[in-house]
Amino acid sequence: MTATxxxxxxxxxxxxxxxxxxxxxADRPFAIEGVNLKIYPREILCVVGESGSGKSVTAFTIMGxxxxxxxxxxxxxxxxxxxxxxxxxxxxxxxxxxxxxxIFQEPMTALSPTMKIGRQIEETLRIHTRMSxxxxxxxxxxxxxxxxxxxxxxxxxRYPHQLSGGQRQRVMIAMALALEPALxxxxxxxxxxxxxxxxxxxxxxxxxxxxxxxxxxFVTHDLGVVADIADRxxxxxGGKIVETGTVSEVLRAPKRSYTRALLAxxxxxxxxxxxxxxxxxxxVLEVEHLSKTYVSTGLTLRRTVxxxxxxxxxxxxxxxxxxxVGESGSGKSxxxxxxxxxxEPSGGTIEIEGRDLSTRSGGRxxxxxxxxxxIFQDPNRSLDPRWTVGQSMVEGMRNLGITRxxxxxxxxxxxxxxxxxxxxxxxxxxxxSGGQRQRICVARAVSMQPRLxxxxxxxxxxxxxxxxxxLALLAKLQQEMQLSMLFITHDLRVAVQISDNxxxxxxxxxxxxxxxxxxxxxxxxxxxxxxxxxxxxxxxQL
Numbered sequence: 001m002t003a004t005x006x007x008x009x010x011x012x013x014x015x016x017x018x019x020x021x022x023x024x025x026a027d028r029p030f031a032i033e034g035v036n037l038k039i040y041p042r043e044i045l046c047v048v049g050e051s052g053s054g055k056s057v058t059a060f061t062i063m064g065x066x067x068x069x070x071x072x073x074x075x076x077x078x079x080x081x082x083x084x085x086x087x088x089x090x091x092x093x094x095x096x097x098x099x100x101x102x103i104f105q106e107p108m109t110a111l112s113p114t115m116k117i118g119r120q121i122e123e124t125l126r127i128h129t130r131m132s133x134x135x136x137x138x139x140x141x142x143x144x145x146x147x148x149x150x151x152x153x154x155x156x157x158r159y160p161h162q163l164s165g166g167q168r169q170r171v172m173i174a175m176a177l178a179l180e181p182a183l184x185x186x187x188x189x190x191x192x193x194x195x196x197x198x199x200x201x202x203x204x205x206x207x208x209x210x211x212x213x214x215x216x217x218f219v220t221h222d223l224g225v226v227a228d229i230a231d232r233x234x235x236x237x238g239g240k241i242v243e244t245g246t247v248s249e250v251l252r253a254p255k256r257s258y259t260r261a262l263l264a265x266x267x268x269x270x271x272x273x274x275x276x277x278x279x280x281x282x283x284v285l286e287v288e289h290l291s292k293t294y295v296s297t298g299l300t301l302r303r304t305v306x307x308x309x310x311x312x313x314x315x316x317x318x319x320x321x322x323x324x325v326g327e328s329g330s331g332k333s334x335x336x337x338x339x340x341x342x343x344e345p346s347g348g349t350i351e352i353e354g355r356d357l358s359t360r361s362g363g364r365x366x367x368x369x370x371x372x373x374x375i376f377q378d379p380n381r382s383l384d385p386r387w388t389v390g391q392s393m394v395e396g397m398r399n400l401g402i403t404r405x406x407x408x409x410x411x412x413x414x415x416x417x418x419x420x421x422x423x424x425x426x427x428x429x430x431x432x433s434g435g436q437r438q439r440i441c442v443a444r445a446v447s448m449q450p451r452l453x454x455x456x457x458x459x460x461x462x463x464x465x466x467x468x469x470x471l472a473l474l475a476k477l478q479q480e481m482q483l484s485m486l487f488i489t490h491d492l493r494v495a496v497q498i499s500d501n502x503x504x505x506x507x508x509x510x511x512x513x514x515x516x517x518x519x520x521x522x523x524x525x526x527x528x529x530x531x532x533x534x535x536x537x538x539x540x541q542l
Contacts, residue, residue: 009040013077015077017036018036019032034075036241045232047220047233048235053237099183104172118144143174149171188220190400196488202229216399223464230247241515267464281320283350285315287314290312290314290338290347292309316484322485324502324503326490330505330508332488336486339372375454378461383440389424393440394408415443434462442458448476454488464510492532501514504519504525
């Protein structure tokens with residue numbers, strides 16, 4: 001941690017009574033109301049809270065990047081002796097990237113897909129400096145090395161889609177740091193990253209911040225991340241700051257009930273769902289020697305062979321949850337897509353209740369597809385924005401030959417089970433929050449009455465309280481319907497909470513498998529130990 005700022009030091013950024021109005025018809029008058037914050041040199045201030053609490057709106061207001069529907073309604077934002085709310089657009093453009101920089105949550109949408117990453121980093125230098133082309137290229141490679149991107153000369157010539165998620169986020173950090181800003185704003189920069197990449201990014205931000213004496217405003221919903229990186233914490237609820245203090249004060253002795261509720265919602269052993277799986281229950285899923293190999297040919301006509309999944313064996317019994325954990329690229333999602341029939345395996349067998357679903361001679365029939373259903377990470381991309389929720393819910397049931405009346409009745413019943421009203425069936429996906437959309441995806445998946453439910457990073461993008469609600473919902477439905485579940489996650493805290501058994505996957509192989517509590521307490525494989533050590537907040541806080 002950095003040193004506590006001196007009382008005599010001048011704040012890098014001071015926000016005074018800041019309010020931002022929401023449009024008419026919103027659930028409250030203000031997105032943020034009466035916000036007061038100070039950030040000092042060499043300090044990392046974490047702003048935490050649930051989705052909709054106003055964290056990102058605060059960050060975007062500082063940057064002058066508010067959506068058109070949102071309008072500042074009062075207050076001041078003082079940075080380098082000027083009120084940013086009164087700055088002209090040219091003045092804000094001069095500040096952005098130069099004195100104030102931002103790392104966005106999703107680098108794939110923040111980076112241009114049509115420009116090589118080296119050119120995108122160089123663009124910041126071209127706009128804000130008088131460096132020559134050679135100087136800009138040298139500085140670009142220097143920045144890529146600073147954020148630990150391997151072989152900068154080679155990777156600078158690649159497009160964003162040719163990099164991993166962690167590498168893309170490092171590119172965003174390099175762009176943000178190009179001109180050594182006085183204030184760095186990081187808006188959920190590690191949400192979708194696996195634990196080892198997340199740990200690397202957090203360490204990178206901390207190291208660079210200490211080296212440059214910059215102030216960092218770090219927006220997150222993950223209190224494990226807060227424990228790892230923050231000097232001070234500001235907790236937001238309903239657009240207001242409800243508690244501030246040092247990281248130890250807020251996490252160890254929270255004063256507000258809302259903060260205590262956030263801490264209680266962190267997945268881990270203390271709120272682990274009581275589980276009593278039947279070790280003698282019949283097998284629902286049995287996978288033997290499952291493999292998936294990709295062969296590609298580049299411009300040089302040289303064949304490249306990638307073994308995404310290699311010789312995987314798995315068994316899941318009725319009512320059991322098996323969590324698959326591992327880094328990005330370990331093969332978790334590829335294996336899941338093979339099991340549910342979205343991609344064709346290269347070898348091995350997949351059986352559901354003794355029925356062989358691994359045939360590669362024409363795909364599965366409708367009844368076989370019903371046996372395995374999947375919930376994806378992003379409900380926005382899982383639901384058709386042009387269809388009502390009801391249309392999305394009944395489509396699969398109608399394809400199975402279920403009558404319209406029975407399909408509608410089952411949809412209404414399931415909406416009640418997931419905590420939503422039947423009236424929601426007539427609304428569109430954009431009219432719901434992220435957590436509500438994921439509940440809809442859960443309802444749609446179980447409407448098919450599957451034997452196996454696959455959850456592929458289904459809660460990784462949700463804040464801790466909504467995440468806890470969705471996990472509780474899955475546990476309830478699993479018990480009521482005697483579902484078996486394959487739960488894929490990079491969050492070890494979630495894996496420990498929800499699973500009976502854990503399988504650790506590395507480079508396409510299962511390297512360790514066993515009861516969740518045993519794996520947590522005493523991981524045997526070196527890779528498993530590294531994973532647990534990298535977990536936000538460290539293993540002792542799981």
